[in-house]
Amino acid sequence: MENIMEVAGLKKSFGKNIAIKDVSFEVKKGEVFGLLGPSGSGKTTTIKILTGELSKTAGKVTVLGMDSSQIGTADFKSKVGILSDNSSLYERLTIYDNLKLFCKLYRAPLQQIDVLLREVNLHEERMKTVSKLSKGMKQRVLLAKALIHKPKLVFLDEPTSALDPGNMAHIHRGLLKLNEAGTTIFLTTHNMEEANSLCDRVAFLHEGEIVELDDPDELRYKHSTHDFHIETYEGERLVIKNTPDNADRIKELIVYNRVKSMQTDKPTLGQVFLKVTGEELV
Amino acid sequence: MNIQRISAIFEKDIKDFMKNMMLLMMPLIPIVLALLYKQMSNGEEFPIYFLYLNVGIAYSSVTSTCMMTMMAEENEKKTLRGLIQSPASMVDILVGKSLVVGLITFVSLTVSLAIIGSDPLLNGKAILALILLFLFFLFLGIGIGLFSKSISATSAYTMPVMLLFGFTPILGSLQLDEDGIIMTITDTFPIMQAIELHEKSSWVPLGIIAGWVLAAALFMYICFKKTMTDD
Ligand SMILES: Nc1ncnc2c1ncn2[C@@H]1O[C@H](COP(=O)(O)OP(=O)(O)OP(=O)(O)O)[C@@H](O)[C@H]1O
Ligand SMILES: [Mg+2]
Helix, strand or coil, rough: CCEHHHHHHHEEEEEEEEEEEEEEEEEEECEEEECCCCCCHHHHHHHHHHHCCCCCCCCEECCCCEEECCCHHHHHHCCCCEECCCCCCCCCEHHHHHHHHHHHHHHCCCCCHHHHHHHHHHHHCCCCCCCCCHHHHHHHHHHHHHHCCCCCCCEEEEECCCCCHHHHHHHHHHHHHHHHCCCCEEEEEECCCHHHHHHCCCEEEEEEEEEEEEHHHHHHCCCCCCEEEEEEEECCCCEECCHHHHHHHHHHHCCCCCEEEEECCCCCCCHHHHHCCCCCCC | CCCHHHHHHHHHHHHHHHHHCHHCCCCCCHHHHHHHHHHCCCCCCCCCHHHHHHHHHHHHHHHHHHHHHHHHHHHHHHHHHHHHHCCCCCCHHHHHHHHHHHHHHHHHHHHHHHHHHCHHCHHHHHHHHHHHHHHHHHHHHHHHHHCCCCCCHHHHHHHHHHHHHHHHHHHHCCCCCCCCCHHHHHEEEEEHHHHHHHCCCHHHHHHHHHHHHHHHHHHHHHHHHHHHHHH
């Protein structure tokens, strides 16, 4: 598949503080790519470099076939959608007026406002002043803002961090629909379930470096111990190593009809992250 | 520069201005002051320096202060980031805002001058001076607005701008020593030069005002370059 984004040997330092040591990855056209890492690992910094908000210290970055000199130009900006971590809206204006501004700046037709407000479940509230909205509602307006010009590539920096589970699920469905329609999504999160259910591939960012990059299922399989987790009818829970010398024991449990359930170990993405980095995601 | 984007910014900022109590107070200041003077004047005509005091108050409290405050708020509330991520350029953003501030200034100045009398200012040279003075205060406001990270930070700059450049004509009425150091320096200030225009037939004062505008433009340009290259 064609690459929509290529990053090679990316490095960024703020004075003496090295935020990104050496990051390389590719994002394929049409995929949902997740950049995962704990607070301070460099997720936002990476997005800012990819969108031209920050300059890089070293490395090569290509986005939508444009190199660093073209990233950040008006032409580039009109082709990508960005939801940044602490961006905000005009508090005194209505939802509609906020979106109208961006509709005009991106030269999108004004009908898009209603289309997107329906998508994010805020059509009824369109004339409400932003200062009267909850955090989750604001986040949904910001998401609508990022998508107003139907970009082919969107950057979402922690898109669901302020949302309750119901809203989160709603946004997830919307993002998957968007992705099915052909939009490439680059997102950051520290929510492992979100990454697991949304992303085609994830990269683990740890202290400015990528320590793992793969399909979430693949990662969970790869880091599995493949131990058997067995629950017996007597209520006993056993963990039996998947080795040839344990075969008789497992066979015996099955033959004597003691096995109520049996699974092989499959760690959650969060557990994989912990194992790889020795660091809890917060 | 892009007309559609400028008009989008203009539309947003004028709506926002109309809903911002703090900013709405500013254009009222020169108007309320003009009404007060009018009350106290018992029908006499106002001296020229007085009209320019009004101009100075309008330009410093409306043009410069509103501009700084609007930009500082965009910085403080992180809304500027959204604009910068969009295809709008910083120039589009600044021009859109300047048009809003220009319109509000125009209304405030016209109303307040209508109250205290605007006749002496209705000639080509004086109007040119008024336009140049507007640009001077606008550029000053933009320059300061570019590096102000919060609204509270701008108040530290509002006072000096008002006192130094807005209220300069008051010095003339304080009966300070004409040849003293303070008067010699402040006499070259933009508003004082506009007053000079009415006392001499020379074009030199206009040239000096134009010099101030250039200096303010340079200041704005330096602030612009600095904020654009900041990480
Ligand atoms: N403008 C800046 N100046 C100096 N240091 C910075 C700047 N921006 C980020 N950093 C540093 O770079 C590192 C990475 O920060 P970044 O914001 O990219 O982390 P993050 O992964 O997005 O974290 P979070 O999950 O909290 O959003 C941190 O150590 C941070 O202190
Ligand atoms: Mg971040």
